[in-house]
Amino acid sequence: MTTTVSEPAGTAPAGAGSAVLEVAGLDAGYGPIQVLHGVDLSVSAGELVCLLGPNGAGKTTTLLACSGMVRVASGDIRLDGRSLLRLSPHAIARRKLAHVPEDRSLFPSLTVDEHLRLCARPGGMDVLELFPELRKRRTKRAGVLSGGEQQMLALGRALATGPRVLLVDEMSMGLAPVVVERLFSALQEIAVSAGLAVLMVEQHVHLALRYAQRGYVLAGGRVRTHGTAAELRERWPEIESSYLGR
Template sequence: MTAAGAGPAALEITGLSAGYGPIRVLQDVTVSVAAKEIVSLLGPNGAGKTTTLLACSGMAKVSAGDIRLGGRSLLRLSPHVIARRRLAHIPGDRSLFPSLTVDEHLRLCARPGGLDVLELFPELKKRRNRRAGVLSGGEQQMLALGRALAADPQVLLVDEMSMGLAPVVVERLFSALREIAASSGLAVLMVEQHVHLALKYAQRGYVLAGGRVRTQGTAEELEERWPEIETSYLGR
């Protein structure tokens, strides 16, 4: 279930336990994201935020619970099948191919209905024939985001989009993501270490610690309660 007024869930994670081999990282995690909504996963390093995204993409072992995209379970599906179901994932390392050009990245992932990335990011249009490995960090993150959006996803998972980038680039990327979600119906689940930045652009958030959801609320509620949350759940 989503928050009141958020609409039906595009992505619904219920009672999720997941990890790697015998190591269980997540325990009974329940999270939902509606169309046009940006939801943040917050918490310290090792809390299970990235593992939540990897479980949705079929890259972490699920031992209990369910993950549903548009009402259909993703359990036991391989990552490439999940991607075809219109779930896109931008990992923290961006996972670009250094030897491929901007144009080649976009053509590999483009689907009918996908975003015109070169219009969204004119910087990439000027560098369309350059290899990804020689782009600046900001340009690489634009390409990672653009490649995902070119695939016309229903749900987008974003892991640490601000990492290593100048504040002006970060604001540009998050502003673009918010506008796209609002206009296209895209549902976004994002992991972000910079709490106040995440809550500026999200509508809701979940706080993870020790592999469990400790609290949740609207962005405004979590922002107001953050000193208490840090003391009660994050041990700060």
């Protein structure tokens, strides 16, 4: 249950339910540079799954490949069983995959309301219900919000589209621990209540493994190990010395 390296491509280890997002035998990279080597992973509805690993492991590249922004050389990425390969990023977004990138990609001169109006889709979530902190900031420009409020807006903007799959890269970057806990707990609740499949890249391993159900450890572009959050927490010292060179 812990090692995927030797498993054949196409046997993405699944969570409790049936997988919404499946990455199978994924080779991907930039131009001639191959970064990902046979990555297998899956995320089910209602699951929060974390992707862990050292700098340069290929975590961001994995998320970018899922949203169609990195060239896939071989393998497959499926949403509800249908391949996303050869679809444009826009077409993938229409298949209800939302991506919150590391830089949050907000428009500093647009207000909170303007961001939400631009992204709202039928069936999308009520962002001000999810993040009441944003109510009193509705007329403020994104550029003057605190880091935590900006991250809530970035998450909210993705959730307003009504996704089936949410990819989140380094949500906690630059935020105070209390704010990070608030965001993790909100995401966990949203995943469960909306049946959303969430794949998040996170540097705060111990925090991530408190909120996620499962995790994958990526190093050198390969999934080195995976398991439930409890298993990974217990094995973390061994994982660090075996795969993360610490």
